[in-house]
Amino acid sequence: MTAQTLDTSDIDQYLGKPVASSSLREPIAPNDIRRWVHAMHYPNLLHFDPDFAAASRWGKQIAPQSFCIATDDGHGAAPACVGNIPNSHLLFGGDEHWFYGPRVQPGDIVSNERIPFDYVVKETKFAGPTCFQRGDNNFTNQNGELILKQRSTAIRYNAHAGGDTVNTDDFDEPTWTDEEELELIKRRFSWVQMMHDLGHKERWWDDVTVGDILPERVFGPHSLASIATEWRAFIVNTWGTFNLRKQDLAGMGFSEAMGVWENDPDMMKIDPFQTDGAYYGPSRGHLFPNWARRIGMPRGYGYGASMGAWGIDYLAGWAGEHGMVVHAISNYRGPALTGDITIQTAEVVDKMVDDEGRHLVQVKHKMANQKGTILATGTAEIALPKKPSA
């Protein structure tokens, strides 16, 4: 076998320079937000139930903090995947999020200024020489307010090397007995019940202690149906929703066989089927196991961008409507596969008042499947309300 190489020399010319954006054609609609929380398995009434939202501190429906990514045309990967790496494929490596305060609500127009940040090549067991490339997504609203900076990491590797290492033992989904499913439904509901118990109340900073374990959150089993539901909740994946930028996927090094018309603005007018990343293009492996195996995945697998949302929602749901995630780091180790469940846990590791006077708790968070395989790890800082002094 010849040694694998990865030519990343084309990337340098793009770093630090904004890449073209695609803009939304419609303001955010209430059902865009419902669709998002539904797809992300996040049953927080604040985001889909009008009565509950009206009684909240916001007095109306608002989007969850995870929502911005639903308004991007590339799951945040656009600035982290510029430059040609010949015959390569891409996986999501992680995200770092900084939240500045403004929330997204129906009627908003969200824009994203995207700037490639840096890259490094490391040797991995999975694919040999592997490029870890980072890029920034700066999400603003129609008032020019910065909502979120998301620094995404793309993992780019030789498509052929990926295909060589598929684990055939994992081709089949695990089966869940009826009894196991019933247990799972109960286990899943315990975190939902936690949100109901908190309701509109504050989770006071004062009541949180270092060493506290956050309640476990479980969801799944994932399925082609649930992963397709996620795909459809990203607004760009509906025909005609965006003024799409013109891209050259073949010129970026994606294999022709994976398809090169995804989100193409001209093809959208001619044969929009060809532009739908569920069926054609670099993302098709998520929903079609035979294509998953061509890029090194054993069966249908979840989206990195969704994992990012799961992480944010897990912490924000715990913090409640008076709290806010202000910063989070998430490293994605492996995707959620069809048939698997996802289990999230976290521990409070520090409490502090920052130089802006905000009362913060710091947590370490983790996402695993039913076998204990780690899907993601990270840290986050969450602002919580301070009890008024007596």
Added chain:
Amino acid sequence: MVTLDCSDLDRYIGKPMQPARMVEAVANTDIRRWAQAMHYPNRLHYDSAYALESRFGQLIAPQSFPVTMDDGHGSAPSCIGLIPNSHMLFGGDEWWFYGPKIVAGDRIWNERIPFDYAIKETKFAGPTCFQRGDNFYYNQHGELISKQRSTSIRYSQAAGEESIAGGDQSGADDPVWTDDELEALDERKFTWIKMLHDLGHSPRYWDSVVVGEDLPERVFGPHSIVSFATEWRSYTFTQWGGAHRRTDLNMAELGFTGPMAGPEQDPTIERINPEGTDGAYIGPSRGHLFPRWARYIGMPRGYGYGASMGAWLTDYFGGWAGEWGTIRHSNCAYRSPALTGDITIQSGKILDKFVDEDGRHMVQVECRMTNQTGAVLATAKAEIELPKLPA
């Protein structure tokens, strides 16, 4: 010996049920999502720049759209009353269209009235109930947009399961398409899309239509769990909090059996644990997206929605008629569902042309919908109003 007790149905016939209403007004992207999910790439319904140049000057919904404004695919008034240990499939739809179009900002409500029922013997499941019910779709101005008379096929769940378990098992696997076959299929699929482009904003004049001519073939698919899930998600009621839920719907009280009787769309549970109300995963519809449950009710693998078949037929006629034409009436019979891995092929013919008593210039057309093996999925006839060439 299979029996089917339909005695409970009589007390519902002719009496209005709770209407269907969505929580939000129609949004442009609801229309786009619908056209995409129904495999209908007519730019009038998803490309706002193209729609701006149309006779309507804005995005409008296709004529197939009203059914997404119902919370039961139009089947609520045709699936009411208890039939113990039964399951339900879609048997057909008759549609009448009265003229008003649906655009963003509209609020649609659906007045639903059970119509009638008959019991016939079928090979599939023995005694089988064909129940019909009417959906009247109104907009916020009180204008009647369309009437849908929906037929439900209600049968013994056990008989359906036995028809699969005791029969040919070859239907459990999706057919396999080679890369070359898929490429050829893309070209075949595009011919009908090209027909839409060629017509563009021009009228299809009544004068130019010749009785006996074929309608252009339309092909789409292969269907997949993914495409069916996309269809499901384009029905607005499938979103958490998307519809004002019925307070009188209980799947068990309709006669659905154990694992198919989950509390789909239960308004109380939706606020407590909405994952337990999503018909993709629980309740009578779960077999569409999960082959295990498909076999439980007599389908060999993941299968398509009857209401979508109705939309495919409406769009086939509507796309051919163009933006100056209007379907006035159609009658569709669903014979067997689209299965995952199969493609759908629509062909049609001009049966007649005439001027009706209102002075409208009409053509009568038929459509036959099959899969790649030639199995018939549905047949339909429709009357379409087309513009007359100016004298």
